[in-house]
Amino acid sequence: MPRAHKHRRKVPVTAPTAPSDHTPHPSGSSNRPQATRTTIRRFHVLIKRQAQLQQIIQGGKKDAQSATAELARVEQEMEDLGGLAAYQRMSTIGQGKDRGGGSEKVLISWLREMDLHQSVKKAEQRLRLLEVGALKPDNYASCQSWVDVTPIDLHAQHPDILEQDFLLMDPDGHREKWDVISLSLVLNFPPNPKDRGQMLRLAHTMLRPDGLLFIALPLPCILNSRYMTPEHFDGLMQSIGFEQVHTRWKEGGKMAYWLYRRKPQPASTTYHDHLLYEKKTVFRQGNRNNFVILL
Incomplete structure (x- = not known):
């Protein structure tokens, strides 16, 4: 990042x-x-x-x-x-x-739809949420009774935000530690497309089995990129070991949101599939942006 x-x-x-x-x-x-x-x-x-x-x-x-x-x-x-x-x-x-609030409202609404706020209260153990790229420390204050959030950012602007590069976090020390990881306007930050792919792999390692990954991106990342489409993005996520639970965007909107569930990493893919997510593939021509995620 x-x-x-x-x-x-x-x-x-x-x-x-x-x-x-x-x-x-x-x-x-x-x-x-x-x-x-x-x-x-x-x-x-x-x-x-x-x-x-x-x-x-x-x-x-x-x-x-x-x-x-x-x-x-x-x-x-x-x-x-x-x-x-x-x-x-x-x-x-x-x-x-x-301005409509932060993307955490979308994540909270999805977690509530899944009744996680009720099941967590019954278990008397809050969801452990890692919020990557946090600009404010209190984004999840409204659900602090059932969410235990750890906000991190490269350049923390508040003492309650941990200054930490997500890509430099120890994968072994955080292996299957988190119930939820939020990457809101984070994947579009690194200039290197392979760093973006590494973020997704790291999130898979750090989430517990069936843990949830929340992603928010500017809508042009998938609807106006020459190298990315919604179908290609979902295929890439499946190849890492994620199953889509929710997605939300609207034509003409500015943002797109996804919620994925961690699954075991799939069996090795074919040579063609391997290249599909390691190399740039042009899906659209014309005046497009160059956003891409590579594994």
């Missing part, structure tokens, strides 16, 4: 088209929904280019000198936009009730 991303903030990596260079500065009017979305999209463009340039520099290629100069310009623009703190501020605003 390569490890170069450890010091980056959670920023969406999908935008149907590249935003204008005339992005409004986050001060002043950044709490307007459109200005906020525009700035976040610009951060996406910059963070992706930053990762590409860092790879060129680290590889010692012949154009490393020009890449170094461009990297300085990219990082300066990120600072001009307000830096990572500006993104955190805008993301927190986006979770406010005046």
Whole structure:
């Protein structure tokens, strides 16, 4: 959330088209929904280019000198936009009730539909929930009687949020420890598609048998990507060992949500299936984004 991303903030990596260079500065009017979305999209463009340039520099290629100069310009623009703190501020605003609240409302509603709040109370043992990429420590305060949440984030903005890189968590120390893991606007953060796949594999390891994985992504990740479709995403999840329980999105909406149940990892797939989720496959042509998850 390569490890170069450890010091980056959670920023969406999908935008149907590249935003204008005339992005409004986050001060002043950044709490307007459109200005906020525009700035976040610009951060996406910059963070992706930053990762590409860092790879060129680290590889010692012949154009490393020009890449170094461009990297300085990219990082300066990120600072001009307000830096990572500006993104955190805008993301927190986006979770406010005046913007429809955070995605945790969807997860809570699904858990209640499954009567987990009742069964947990009878068992007198709260659900252990790992909230990855938490911007606020109290997202699940309304259900604290039956949910024991551990919020983590790369750059925690509250003392009750543990500063932790999910990808660096010890899989053995957390093996089958969690009842629920929430990856809300997390999979679209790492620039490296294989890191996204590793997140899903790690979640499978850390969830108890029949544990639940909640995923929230910008809708363009699956409906406007040249490499991803809802069917391809579900097939990828099945190949890891997840069974879809719920999904929700609407045409023209901004977000998509899924709830998956952990199952035993499936038997080894065929060579064709193996390549299907390790390599990019073009499903759509035209003006699309490049979001993809690779195993």
